[in-house]
Amino acid sequence: MPALSAALYRADRDPWTFTVGDSGNEAHPLDDDSRFRIGSVTKTFTAVLVLQARDDGLLDLDDPISAHLDVPAHGTATIRRLLSHTAGFQREPHGDVWDTLIAPGDRQLLDDLARAERVLPNSRRFHYSNLGLAVLGQLVAALRGGTWDSVLRERILDPLGLSATTVEPTADAAVGYLVDAYSDTARPEPQLELGGASPAAQIWSTAGDMARWAAFLTSPDIIDPGAQVLAPASLDEMRWPLTTTDETLWSGGFGLGLILVPQGKRVVHVGHDGAMPGFLAGVYGRRGGEGNPGALGAAVLGSSGTAGEINDLVHELLRIAVEEDPAEIQPWKPGPAAPPEYRSILGPWWSEGMQFVFAWHDGALQARGAEAPVDRPPAIFRPLPENPDLLRTLSGREAGELLRLTRDEDGAVVRMHWATYRFTRIQETFDNIPVSYGPDV
Missing domain, CATH: 3.40.710.10 (DD-peptidase/beta-lactamase superfamily)
Structure with missing residues (x-):
């Protein structure tokens, strides 16, 4: 050269x-x-x-x-x-x-x-x-x-x-x-x-x-x-x-x-x-x-x-x-809590027999498969301006799809639908039969 x-x-x-x-x-x-x-x-x-x-x-x-x-x-x-x-x-x-x-x-x-x-x-x-x-x-x-x-x-x-x-x-x-x-x-x-x-x-x-x-x-x-x-x-x-x-x-x-x-x-x-x-x-x-x-x-x-x-x-x-010459690791700093209307979402949910974890990080609701590799980016959601119980998936799994929240009479989220798939707090079959976690399992 x-x-x-x-x-x-x-x-x-x-x-x-x-x-x-x-x-x-x-x-x-x-x-x-x-x-x-x-x-x-x-x-x-x-x-x-x-x-x-x-x-x-x-x-x-x-x-x-x-x-x-x-x-x-x-x-x-x-x-x-x-x-x-x-x-x-x-x-x-x-x-x-x-x-x-x-x-x-x-x-x-x-x-x-x-x-x-x-x-x-x-x-x-x-x-x-x-x-x-x-x-x-x-x-x-x-x-x-x-x-x-x-x-x-x-x-x-x-x-x-x-x-x-x-x-x-x-x-x-x-x-x-x-x-x-x-x-x-x-x-x-x-x-x-x-x-x-x-x-x-x-x-x-x-x-x-x-x-x-x-x-x-x-x-x-x-x-x-x-x-x-x-x-x-x-x-x-x-x-x-x-x-x-x-x-x-x-x-x-x-x-x-x-x-x-x-x-x-x-x-x-x-x-x-x-x-x-x-x-x-x-x-x-x-x-x-x-x-x-x-x-x-x-x-x-x-x-x-x-x-x-x-x-x-x-x-x-x-x-x-x-x-x-890697970049310096930035120390983690505590951030604000999730807004009250979304706190009942946080934690594990089940869909299609698989577990997902919903969390609030960097000012947004996020979700990832419980067994997903740690380097796989999470799905990130943003509420629709006209309806906070409908959230658009901005990136990650099911990007573009809606997450729909269903609440009980106290306002807690008890069921969700993401890209029309049902999400529940415990495992359920597709015909709504919950899995038993008792001693007879």
Whole structure:
């Protein structure tokens, strides 16, 4: 690798950066400010712009693209399917872009859909498509009345302070190389300007900016507490796996524009890899796991188009960060008691022959299976404003379903129904026959 730049961002430490090698830029030797192409990591920015537009009421994720763009073909592809690479679009824009090194312009990219293929039926399986994300970038630009790069700057880069992230290379850009497989020769690669396909892979950045971006993708509540860029709930939605990338090896998946790489023990790395001629990038944040301080992101950027170790190293950095320097354990502090109207719920209940425990923690009613692993998140409930005896499941088991409370004449909860399943204080059969706990059992 002629040049390598790495960075780690975490909520409880000063940012860490490291560079080694030669930028190939005589006017700007390699340092923390050296810019590298991040390739398809660009897609994560475009995906966030799409979710912003959804949250602003400009689109629905299940809309066909033809509802918002004038396209000559494939207008039935939905926004959600394009984000998750399950719309069946061919991988690249029409033509031999990687031979000619000439990319279509914004309008030409859309007009050329008439000559592009749907290589797979809609929703059949995962098929990675630069074309699909490029079309979504054009959609966002049309909805906002600007260009993709202007919308990117206004709605993401400026609010998050990612000042070293640009669409065009700057004077401090590193040179990207093809490293010869059988000698020490490294040859500079030409730099393709992607034009209408820019929303898929055009951005240049530093490792420091990208580590912060990765931390945002995992912990927006810490990086963007005012939700200027995107609500935490919308990023939760983006991180939910919609497809696996291999039907037999379930070692990676895709959400809405985000790659999901499970690490075991309820830990997942969220982000994206990137590749452009002469450059590779890995940008991921870490969700869950012991020692994780939150807002933990890493980036590894390299000026070699063939050094695949770059994409492995970013995951290793995240692992090392929590194993060798875990976050300080925060001491438990007593909190307020459950509100009087919910105190009779607390404790064990039975349903379908299994025991569940309901408790009040962190200001909310929670429930978990009595034998559930300790690292499995509980279900969390919130009362409906118009009826405190109906609670919506916000997360965990049966997310979205209602919990309905039944009280006796004294106001104590004596029965509950969660997702319509009956919950009682002792075990009962489905036809209401209680289990005896006396000496005749």
